[in-house]
Structures are given as structure tokens and as C-alpha cells.
Amino acid sequence: MNSLTMKKKYQVLSLFANIGVAEAYLEEIGFHVAVANEIIKKRAKLYSEIYPQTKMICGDITLPDVYESIIETSKKNNVNIIIATPPCQGMSTAGEQDENDERNKLVIPAIRSIIDIKPKYAMIENVPNFTNTSIEYNGEKKLLTDIIIAQLSKSYNISINIINTQDYGVPQSRERMIILLSRKDMEEWIIPSKDKELVTLEDAIGWIPQIDPFVKDLPKEEFYKIFPNYEQRKKVALSISKWNIPPVHVYRQVEAMMYTPSGQSAFDNPIHKPIKKDGTYVKGYKNTYMRQRWGTPAYTITMDNRKISSQGNVHPGRFISHGINGEDIYSDPRTLTLYELMLVMSLPKDWALPNNAEEAFVRRIIGEGIPPLFIKKLFNNIPNKQ
Structure with missing residues (x-):
């Protein structure tokens, strides 16, 4: 990718990036993930194999040196969009829904990064129960959404949305919470219109012969x-x-x-x-x-x-x-099969998953991700794309 092409793209920071399921289509529609952060080394390594042009910072974002490295590298790369997909196990209905789960607090460094980098747009994604989850913050019990609004509403227009990815061409029913933040000097970023027809499981994998x-x-x-x-x-x-x-x-x-x-x-x-x-x-x-x-x-x-x-x-x-x-x-x-799961998650058939990837490891990770086709449609809805 030459420097001229790079200048024409939005530069993105991906926090809690995992192996980059969400990002699968971003490059092709004009968004370059310049910087990514993931705490687990095995995930970070696989991310870098799939997306070698992204600067991966592996480490705990709550540690000052890791956080500063993320911010400095993002500023150096002129990041103007932030994606934050913090862990949801403490909030998910498939988990224990433990408000004391320390992972629930990981949205705080994501908020700080938005304040420090001042991107044009940002997205925070999680399970719907995020909107009902409280954490201890400055000595008080506060809803996560109230903290986001209190910290960011002066500089950003904020919309909180509950969507089902099946409404956007994804052959899977998957409810997610999407918070969109638009800097107040920018046109507002909104959720795209729903598709008229659902894509079924048969549409996605019905062509695959019996196994x-x-x-x-x-x-x-x-x-x-x-x-x-x-x-x-x-x-x-x-x-x-x-x-x-x-x-x-x-x-x-x-x-x-x-x-x-x-x-x-x-x-x-x-x-x-x-x-x-x-x-x-x-x-x-x-x-x-x-x-x-x-x-x-x-x-x-x-x-x-x-x-x-x-x-x-x-x-x-x-x-x-x-x-x-x-x-x-x-x-x-x-x-x-893992291949069928990738299609159900709306990953591209030619997704650059390395041949030496561990099948059981990737299967579990896919179960954590947000379908990238929805992210593609969401990012295509950013106003005045460069």
C-alpha cells in the first residue's frame, strides 16, 4: 500500500482487537486499521498474521506504559476513528452477568483514549446488557452508559443503539449494543437502514455438500x-x-x-x-x-x-x-465446521486465516466477535467518507 493510498483512508485504532474479526472488510472500503491493541499474546500474534500492515500493541491497556504507547502511536498515525469492543463476559446473558467482573471496567480506558486522541468518530460495541450494567466509578455505582455520556457528551453527539445483525444481511441472529460517537464538528454517524430481506442459513451454507x-x-x-x-x-x-x-x-x-x-x-x-x-x-x-x-x-x-x-x-x-x-x-x-461458522459470521471466503491457525482456538474466538458484514455496512454509513 503506497503513501498516497494511505492518505485517502480513514486511520483506525482497534481496542480489544482479538484477532480482528470485526475488521475483515474495512480495508476494502477505505478504512485502514493503523493501530490495534490486544492483551492476549496468542490472539495478538494471530491478528498480526492476518493484518500484517497494522501496528499491534500487545499488552494490558490499564497499564500506563501500554496505554501511552497506544495513544502516542495512534497520534503518530493520525488516527481519526476508534473501535472499542471490550470483553462482554461479565455482562452477557451467556455468562454470569457479574457486575463486579473487573472486565466491565475496561470501557474506562476506551473513554480516556477518545478524550486523548479526539477522533472524528468512535464506536463502542458490546452485548445489549451493557446498557444495564453498573460499575464502581469515582466512589459511586454508575451505569456504564451514564459514564460515557458524562465524560464525552460535551465533545461528541452520542447515540446508543440495540441492533440485531440479521437485519443487515448477516445470516445469524446476534443482538449487539452499538454506541456511535460523532465529534460535534462532524456530521452525525447513524445506524444504517435495515435490509428488506433476511439472509438464511440455507443461503449461507446450503450449497455445502453433506459431511x-x-x-x-x-x-x-x-x-x-x-x-x-x-x-x-x-x-x-x-x-x-x-x-x-x-x-x-x-x-x-x-x-x-x-x-x-x-x-x-x-x-x-x-x-x-x-x-x-x-x-x-x-x-x-x-x-x-x-x-x-x-x-x-x-x-x-x-x-x-x-x-x-x-x-x-x-x-x-x-x-x-x-x-x-x-x-x-x-x-x-x-x-x-469452522468454515461454515465463518460464513455464518459473514467473514469473507478468502479471509487470510493462516493455515497453521489452531482450529479450536479460532472457533471460540469467532463466538465472541461481531459479524464483519454489519461493521462494513455501518462504516459505509459514515458521513463524508474520505
Whole structure:
């Protein structure tokens, strides 16, 4: 990228950058992530492999030397947009919703960075429950949103929005809170209009041929008797992407899903219900051991997306045949492959994920991210783009 091209782009600072899922389309639409910060070394290293032109500052933003390095490097690179996506585990409904979780306070250095850098625009993203979360601040219990307004409203127009990414062309239902800050000498940045039609899971991954799961606890002869086309289907799957292979499963879970139709839980099966290793029935919620639906956007992708026993993780499947006990049999009794998850997250098919990336590691991270297609549409809505 030459210097002339760089001058034409907005320069972005990404805080709590993880491996850069949100940023996947920004470069192509005129936004260069010049600086990024991530505390976990493994994540920071992978980020740098995916985005080698970004200056990654790995370290704890609450430490003075790390914070000053972020600010100085951002000013040197003329950063004029800040993205802040602080950890949500203390606020998420999928977590403990612990107001005393120290990670809830990480929005404070993000606020400080906006004050110090004075960008034209900034975005703070988190789970919807962010708006109901309080922290101890200057000796008082205060809502995070009230702190943001108190600290930044003199210099910025602030809008607080709850959106569902399925309304913006993403084949996944994922609710997020988006705070947009527009410096008062700039035209206001607003949420884009919703798309007229939803993109379904079938739109996203329905073209991918059947893939059988690999079962770790069956003798090879028995496994190939149940899945005689495993090797052939695996070869076709890998010809699409090296990431297009499902996790290893245990047979008792796979068997329950073989008899579970699209959009339903194996708990509703008349015969083949989920069982434990000792043969007793599993007790659980009916949004577990559950297949996705073809005709709607996918359920929210979680960090535990490799588990059949977790929430709504199983491929929708297709009818294969009638079983001898009157139960129908369905294909793909497995969780989604990493490649399918990337498509459901709206990541580009050619996303530069290194071949040596750790599959289980990336799967968990994807469950934390915000779909980049929404970010693309949001950033395309910035007024007077350079």
C-alpha cells in the first residue's frame, strides 16, 4: 500500500482487537486499521498474521506504559476513528452477568483514549446488557452508559443503539449494543437502514455438500458401516476449504442427532434421546442437542460452538431415509465446521486465516466477535467518507 493510498483512508485504532474479526472488510472500503491493541499474546500474534500492515500493541491497556504507547502511536498515525469492543463476559446473558467482573471496567480506558486522541468518530460495541450494567466509578455505582455520556457528551453527539445483525444481511441472529460517537464538528454517524430481506442459513451454507462426523469412540469397522461414504465426503469437504471439517464427536450424541429433524431438539425424539456414557438419559434444556433451521438466520454463534450438547449448535441436516423403528434419519449429525461458522459470521471466503491457525482456538474466538458484514455496512454509513 503506497503513501498516497494511505492518505485517502480513514486511520483506525482497534481496542480489544482479538484477532480482528470485526475488521475483515474495512480495508476494502477505505478504512485502514493503523493501530490495534490486544492483551492476549496468542490472539495478538494471530491478528498480526492476518493484518500484517497494522501496528499491534500487545499488552494490558490499564497499564500506563501500554496505554501511552497506544495513544502516542495512534497520534503518530493520525488516527481519526476508534473501535472499542471490550470483553462482554461479565455482562452477557451467556455468562454470569457479574457486575463486579473487573472486565466491565475496561470501557474506562476506551473513554480516556477518545478524550486523548479526539477522533472524528468512535464506536463502542458490546452485548445489549451493557446498557444495564453498573460499575464502581469515582466512589459511586454508575451505569456504564451514564459514564460515557458524562465524560464525552460535551465533545461528541452520542447515540446508543440495540441492533440485531440479521437485519443487515448477516445470516445469524446476534443482538449487539452499538454506541456511535460523532465529534460535534462532524456530521452525525447513524445506524444504517435495515435490509428488506433476511439472509438464511440455507443461503449461507446450503450449497455445502453433506459431511459426516468423525466419531472417536467407535471401532473403525463399525464406524464405516454407519458412515460408508465418510472418506469421499471428507475429500469433497476439504476441496472447499481446509477448515470445512467438523469437530470430533462421540457416537451417543451423534446417534441422537441422526434422528433429530431440522429446528428440533433430540430431547423431543420418541426413541433416540440424548444419553450419558452410563446409558442414563441426559437432563437439559431443549435449546441443547438442537439442530439449526434452514429457512431462518442461524441462532447466535457462541464460544462453545463445537459441542453438540450446547445451545443450537447442530447442522440443520436433511432427510435421508425412514428408520426401522419409524423414526426418520437425517444427514449431518454434527456441529458446524469452522468454515461454515465463518460464513455464518459473514467473514469473507478468502479471509487470510493462516493455515497453521489452531482450529479450536479460532472457533471460540469467532463466538465472541461481531459479524464483519454489519461493521462494513455501518462504516459505509459514515458521513463524508474520505
